[in-house]
Each structure stands twice: as structure tokens, then as C-alpha cells.
Amino acid sequence: MSEIVTTERREDCLIIRVNNPPVNALGHAVRAGIVDALQETGDAKYAVLHCEGRTFFAGADITEFGKSPLAPSLADMIAALEDCPIPVIAAIHGVALGGGLETALGCDDRIIDRKARIGFPEIDLGIFPGAGGTQRAPRLTGMAATLSMILDGKHVDAARAVEIGLCDEISDGDLLENAIAFARKQTQKRRVKDLPPPQPDQAAIDAELAKAAKVRRGQVAVKKAAEAVIASAALPFEQGLEKERDLFLELIGGPQARAMRHLFFAERLSTRVDGLSVTPKSLGLFGVVGSGTMGGGIAMAFANAGFSVRLFDANADALKSGLEKIRSLYLASASKGRISEAEALDRFDRIQPADDWKGFAACDLIIEAVFERMDIKKAVFAELDRVARPEAILATNTSYLDINEIAASTKDPSRILGLHFFSPANVMRLLEIVRGEKTSDMALATALDAARNIQKVPVVSGVCHGFIGNRMLKGYGREAGLCMMEGAAPEAIDKALYDFGMPMGPLAMADLAGLDIGYDNRRSMTAGEDYDPLASLLQDRLVEMGRKGQKTGAGIYKYEPGNRLPQPDPEIASLIEQLADENGIRRRDVAADEIVERCMLALINEGVDILSEGVAQRASDIDVVYANGYGFPRYRGGPMFYADELGASHILERIGHYQDIHGAKWWTPSPLLRELAATGGTFGNWKKG
Incomplete structure (x- = not known):
């Protein structure tokens, strides 16, 4: 018997203990140990499978991902339990997730601690439970509830687990003692595989597929999971297992699962910064300057994690309005059952208004979230310099501006950095942490720790215009605009990129954000050098006409009152043709494939420059930014993973193709792209000297 899996005999009960910290992952040693332990039943009348530490089996061993499992496999171990x-x-305590829940289903009965949760999160890796979960769970809870859990991927609490039949009893107090007492009442085996198959329920299956089609659009695992669950009713158990296995193997070796595994590891790697080894400061009190949509969202993000926040706005009416908005958002969450009303009010109470700048005197980290103008930002930091403690960290939420310039205007540039939240800041997972030229290791480490505490996915960026995400977006938007001027209708452009997997096309997104944002940004840029004026010609004209997007009821599209659905506008189609004619553009049919290719190649080429310049530490960090901040389809892995799937040589050839047609100004390949095309290297493996 291994040290990881041990047995203890307590009267008629065989206790099988597993101790594989930190999360009792179901690696080979665990699987083999459990199979060996099951040979020691002797004259015991029942057995209890119990995990030490903070949790039951939290899932597979991630170090085995992408490798052939050593025998016994998870399915073999579960068969031995059965x-x-x-x-x-x-x-069950803590969590029983994925293979951990499948293991529990291989047991005869399940007792669950009241605070524990169970779930099948595999769909987030582009797969579904592949060790019998799709065949056993429906025999306990039915096809609809099983498929709902699989396609949702979220956790189910103990009460719900018992209600739907996946667990048998809730435990309060000592779980192991309660499990032994429960086991004593079981006089015979109750193998889940021997239970009657579920009743076919195609209507319920169709309803679950319809729900998943909205949130998991384009993911092939959705229909494959449904096929596997349907097999639990249509086939004998062993044949159902075979069907599940065939479908599972088809997925796990496919491009979508490969892409989603890549993001799984990339999101864990993005928290690591080469050479950063200092211990972060302890943070207790946070400050936020600006009570608008972004400032309020940032305050909520920290309050949601249990922190106290001081919120200040130089405009007292704006501060009052911002607090009212925050309160209404919390109460709306309570009304939808996401949190209790008591918790909603507790979170709101953690956000206290500051009467003046002195309210930030005790704060450990202060985040500025005011209007995107350098003079306003510097004025805010001058005030913070005056009132903040010397050891406090000062951050700007700027989306584009030069953080080195902001830092240079302060007494201590080492404590200045960027914390670029994405709107709504209390919901969006991404946090770009921008490291200035003089940002200290302590400030950076503390910002990373703060991101972890508020459950954000952090990516560290260097300083450049737009950092990682918005800088790359420039070329993507440019090509969409040029395709529109060359002949593609706005709705055709948006549909092409929506069909690729983006949550919204770039032109509808521009309307949503407000066309005036780009318009104002371009006022400080040089046409023809920093941007192609033809690409934004329509947008600039629309802003000057008062059509700024959804907020004015019309932009590139028109909008009915109370309806955010973009409607093509014949007036705009005519205006596009007029502008094209005035600028000597001969319009033509632009195919969807060309639209997607041009937008993606522009995005990728800028990403390659960002990587080669060291703005991003690694290619996978860029993927994390785009998957979590810009809606890049997770099943494509992010723009740099997608680039590696295409291959550097292919990308270089296609950029050359567009250079021949459109010239070198916007179609010059990154030097790193040329290098990797010549050597056969990949972006994922490249590291800056």
C-alpha cells in the first residue's frame, strides 16, 4: 500500500483513505492505490472512500493532460469500485469535480458534506465526462439534469445534489463518522450500472441544447455530450460506455480540446513573471477615484471579495449617483437569486464614500478611473501624491495612455502601474497589469496578488499605446473598416466574424462602445501614420452627424427605441458608396473568408510585434488577454495559438499576398514572423533573448 492511499479497519468497515495534496487529483498513484486497497476487503461488510485534506477528488491530474494514462485508467478504477x-x-467534502464525481458515481452510495459541491466542468476543456459519467449520472438523475450539468459546467451544491439524486444524504458534523454510520445501514450493493436506464426525453435534450447554443456557440463538445447522454437510454450499459469512450476520444484529440487545454494552462502561467520573487504587500483598504461605470465596477470587484473600499468623485452629485447605481446592481443580483439580500447589502456597505482626497490617506492601493485624458490623469495623481501614504500603490485604469509619463509626474514612479480593468469591471475576468519603466517588483507582485484576491485573470503588459489588447485591436478594426469601404456591407462583415466565433462583429461593437471614443482617440494621432483614415472615414462622418452609436439611437446601424439589435440602415449603405466614390475606391464583392482572414492576420501580425518587443512576456499571455477580454473564441485558443495552428509560413505567405494588393504600409510582416517561418518555429515556444 502506498503512502498516498492507505486503509484502516474499524470494526466491520474498511476505510480507504486518500491523501494526495493539494486537491487529491486522480493521478496514477491514486488510481493504483485505490485498486490495491479494494483487494483488502477481507471480511469487512462495507467500505468508505474518504479523502484527507480540504477536498474529495477535485478532478484529474493536470500533469497527465495530453498523455496516455498509465494503467489502471480512471475507468478501470471506477469499475473496480463498482x-x-x-x-x-x-x-464527499470540498468538491467532487469531473473524474472525482465520476469516481463517486462508481461507489454504491454517496454522502456529502453540507458545504460541499459537485460538478462536471470538463466542457470548459472542450470535452465531457469520459469515465462513465454520461452513463451513470442519467440513471440517478435523468437525462435532462445530467446534460444540464455537463453543458453548464458549473458546480451544484449539496442540497441540489441530494434533490436530483446524485447524492443520498447530507452530512452535518464529522463526515467520516457520518459516512460509517450511513454505511452500516446498507445491507447490499447498489451499483449504479444496475439501475434502470433513464427514460428517453428528447424534448428536454433539445431544450438543453438550445440553451447551450447561446453560451457555447461553435463548441463541438456540446452535441457530442448530448449523443453520449442519449446513449444511456438507447444502449445497454456496457455499449453506452463504449459509445461514450468513442465520442470522448474523438473530442480529446481534436483541435478544440487542444485549444481549450492550452488556455487552461495559459491562464495559470500568466500569473508568473520571470525574475519576480518578492513577497507582495498585505492589502486591506482600497481606494477608487471616479464613480462612473468603470470606477463603480472596480469598487464592486473589491467589495465582492470582502474588501473595504473608499470611493471618491470630485463631483458630489456623480458620487451620489454612482453609489445609487452600485446599490441597484447589488439588489438586482439579489432579486435574481445570485446572492442573498443580506449579502447584497453587506457588499454595498463595504463601499464607503470619501468626502475629499484625504479619504484615501489610509488606503493600501488606490486606483484612478477618470476620463481618458492625460492632463486629467496627472491632476488626479498629483492629489494622490499629496495624500497617500508613501508605501501605498497608485494605479491608473487607463486603456491607452503612457503610464511612464503619468509616473514621471509623481514623486515616486516606482509605486505607479496600470490596472486596466475591462467593463463591466465587476464581471469581466481579465485584468491587464501594466508594468511601467520604473514600477518596482513589490508594486507588481502586490498587483498580481490583488488580482488573485478578486478572482481576476491577470496578464502583465509592458507600456505601449493600448498595451496588449487595444493595440492589437487597431489592425483588426482597420481591416474591417477597409473591407466595408471596398464593398462589404457592415452586416456582412459582422456576420463573417460572428460566424468565426467572435461574440459580436467589430462594427456592431464600435456602435456599442460609442463611435466618439475612437473619434476622440484619433484626434491625437497622425492620419496615414498611426491609422488609415479610409478605415475610419465612415465612423468620423457619423460622429460629426451626431450618430455616435447605440447611445444616440443610431451609428453604423440604426436602433429601435428600447432595442439594442443592430438594424442595417439604407441611408448608411448609400453614404458608404458616396464616401468610396469620393475617395476613388472601386467597390467589389468581398467574401466572408477574405474578411475573416484580413482581420485575423492584422490581429496576429500586431501580436507578433508585441511578443518580439517584449510587451507581452509570452505568446500565451496574448491568448489569455483575447480570450478573457475580447471574446476570442476559446475553442480557437487565442490569436497566437490560432496563428500556430495556421503556421508561420502560411501566415507570411498570406500577408505577402495582401501586401501585393494593398501595399506595404499596413501589410509588412513582423521580423519575428519571418524568422519563425524560416526556422519552422512556433510563437508558443518562442522566448525573447
Whole structure:
């Protein structure tokens, strides 16, 4: 018997203990240890499978991802549990996720701690439960509830687990003692595989697929999971297992699962910064300057994590309005059952208004979220310089501006950095942490720790206009605008990129954000050098006409009152043709494939420059930014992973093709792209000297 899996005999009960910290992952040693332990039943009348530490099995061993598992496989281990001659009771605490829940379903009964949760999160990796979960769970809870859990991927609490039949009893107090007491009442085996198959329910299956089609659009695992669950009713158990396995293997070796595994690891790697080894400061009190949509969202993000926040706005009416908005958002969450009303009010109470700048005197980290103008930003930092403690960290939420310039205007540039939240800041997971030229390691480490505490996915960026995400977006938007001037209708452009997997086309997105934002940004840029004026010709004209997007009821599209659905506008189609004619553009049919290719190649080429310049530490960091901040389809892995799937040589050839047609100004390949095309290297493996 290994040290990881041990047994203890307590009267008629065999206790199988697993201790594989930190999360009792179901690696080979665990699987083999459990199979060996099941040989020691002797004259025991029942067994309890119990995990030490903070949780039951939290899932597979991620170090085995993408590798052929050593025997016994997870399915083999579960079969051994099921074939054990005495009843085996799973004692669940913490979480039982993925293979952990499948393991519990291989036991005869399941007792669950009241605070524990179960779930099938595999869909987020482009797969579904592949060790019998799609065949056993429906025999306990039915096809609809099983498919709902699989396609949703979220956790189910103990009460719900018992209600739907996946667990048998809730435990209060000592879980192991309660599990032994529960086991004593079991007089015979109750193998899930021997239970009657579920009743076919195609209407319920169709309803779950319809829900998943909205949130998991384009993911092939959705229909494959449904096929597997349907097999639980249509086929005998063993044949159902075979069907599940065939479908699972088809997915796990496919491009979507490969892409989603890449993001799984990339999101864990993005928190690591080469050479950063200092211990972060302890943070208790946070400050936010600006009570608008972004400032309020940032305050909520910290309050949601249990922190106290001081919120200030130089405009007292704006501060009052911002607090009212925050309160209404919390109460709306309570009304939808997401949190209790008491918790909503507790979170709101954590956000206290500051009467003046002195309200930030005790704060450990202060974030500025005011209007995107350098003079206003510098004025805010001058005030913070005056009132903040010397050891406090000062951050700007700027989306584009030069953080080195902001830092240079302060007494201590080492404590200045960027914390670029994405709107709504209390919801969006991404946080770009912008490291200035003089930002200290302590400030950076503390910002990363703060991101973890508020459950954000952080990516560290260097300083450049737009940092990682918005800088790359420039070329993407440019090509969309040029395709429109060359002949593609706005709705055709948006549809092409929506069909690629983006949540919204770039022109509808521009309307949503407000056309005046780009218009104002371009006022400080040089046409022809910093941007192609033809690409934004329509947008600039629309702003000057008062059509700024959704907020004015019309932009590139028109909008009915109370309806955010973009409607093509014949007036705009005529205006596009007029502008094209005035600028000597001969319009033509632009195919969807060309639209997607041009937008993606522009995005990728800028990403390659960002990587080669060291603005991003690694290619996977760029993927994390785009998957979590810009809606790049997770099943494509992010723009740099997608680039590696296409291959550097292919990308270089296609950029050359567009250079021949459109010239070199916007179609000059990154030097790193040329290098990797010549050597056969990949962006994912490249590291700056």
C-alpha cells in the first residue's frame, strides 16, 4: 500500500483513505492505490472512500493532460469500485469535480458534506465526462439534469445534489463518522450500472441544447455530450460506455480540446513573471477615484471579495449617483437569486464614500478611473501624491495612455502601474497589469496578488499605446473598416466574424462602445501614420452627424427605441458608396473568408510585434488577454495559438499576398514572423533573448 492511499479497519468497515495534496487529483498513484486497497476487503461488510485534506477528488491530474494514462485508467478504477463485493460509500467534502464525481458515481452510495459541491466542468476543456459519467449520472438523475450539468459546467451544491439524486444524504458534523454510520445501514450493493436506464426525453435534450447554443456557440463538445447522454437510454450499459469512450476520444484529440487545454494552462502561467520573487504587500483598504461605470465596477470587484473600499468623485452629485447605481446592481443580483439580500447589502456597505482626497490617506492601493485624458490623469495623481501614504500603490485604469509619463509626474514612479480593468469591471475576468519603466517588483507582485484576491485573470503588459489588447485591436478594426469601404456591407462583415466565433462583429461593437471614443482617440494621432483614415472615414462622418452609436439611437446601424439589435440602415449603405466614390475606391464583392482572414492576420501580425518587443512576456499571455477580454473564441485558443495552428509560413505567405494588393504600409510582416517561418518555429515556444 502506498503512502498516498492507505486503509484502516474499524470494526466491520474498511476505510480507504486518500491523501494526495493539494486537491487529491486522480493521478496514477491514486488510481493504483485505490485498486490495491479494494483487494483488502477481507471480511469487512462495507467500505468508505474518504479523502484527507480540504477536498474529495477535485478532478484529474493536470500533469497527465495530453498523455496516455498509465494503467489502471480512471475507468478501470471506477469499475473496480463498482465490482467490489461489499458496498462502497463515497464521503464527499470540498468538491467532487469531473473524474472525482465520476469516481463517486462508481461507489454504491454517496454522502456529502453540507458545504460541499459537485460538478462536471470538463466542457470548459472542450470535452465531457469520459469515465462513465454520461452513463451513470442519467440513471440517478435523468437525462435532462445530467446534460444540464455537463453543458453548464458549473458546480451544484449539496442540497441540489441530494434533490436530483446524485447524492443520498447530507452530512452535518464529522463526515467520516457520518459516512460509517450511513454505511452500516446498507445491507447490499447498489451499483449504479444496475439501475434502470433513464427514460428517453428528447424534448428536454433539445431544450438543453438550445440553451447551450447561446453560451457555447461553435463548441463541438456540446452535441457530442448530448449523443453520449442519449446513449444511456438507447444502449445497454456496457455499449453506452463504449459509445461514450468513442465520442470522448474523438473530442480529446481534436483541435478544440487542444485549444481549450492550452488556455487552461495559459491562464495559470500568466500569473508568473520571470525574475519576480518578492513577497507582495498585505492589502486591506482600497481606494477608487471616479464613480462612473468603470470606477463603480472596480469598487464592486473589491467589495465582492470582502474588501473595504473608499470611493471618491470630485463631483458630489456623480458620487451620489454612482453609489445609487452600485446599490441597484447589488439588489438586482439579489432579486435574481445570485446572492442573498443580506449579502447584497453587506457588499454595498463595504463601499464607503470619501468626502475629499484625504479619504484615501489610509488606503493600501488606490486606483484612478477618470476620463481618458492625460492632463486629467496627472491632476488626479498629483492629489494622490499629496495624500497617500508613501508605501501605498497608485494605479491608473487607463486603456491607452503612457503610464511612464503619468509616473514621471509623481514623486515616486516606482509605486505607479496600470490596472486596466475591462467593463463591466465587476464581471469581466481579465485584468491587464501594466508594468511601467520604473514600477518596482513589490508594486507588481502586490498587483498580481490583488488580482488573485478578486478572482481576476491577470496578464502583465509592458507600456505601449493600448498595451496588449487595444493595440492589437487597431489592425483588426482597420481591416474591417477597409473591407466595408471596398464593398462589404457592415452586416456582412459582422456576420463573417460572428460566424468565426467572435461574440459580436467589430462594427456592431464600435456602435456599442460609442463611435466618439475612437473619434476622440484619433484626434491625437497622425492620419496615414498611426491609422488609415479610409478605415475610419465612415465612423468620423457619423460622429460629426451626431450618430455616435447605440447611445444616440443610431451609428453604423440604426436602433429601435428600447432595442439594442443592430438594424442595417439604407441611408448608411448609400453614404458608404458616396464616401468610396469620393475617395476613388472601386467597390467589389468581398467574401466572408477574405474578411475573416484580413482581420485575423492584422490581429496576429500586431501580436507578433508585441511578443518580439517584449510587451507581452509570452505568446500565451496574448491568448489569455483575447480570450478573457475580447471574446476570442476559446475553442480557437487565442490569436497566437490560432496563428500556430495556421503556421508561420502560411501566415507570411498570406500577408505577402495582401501586401501585393494593398501595399506595404499596413501589410509588412513582423521580423519575428519571418524568422519563425524560416526556422519552422512556433510563437508558443518562442522566448525573447
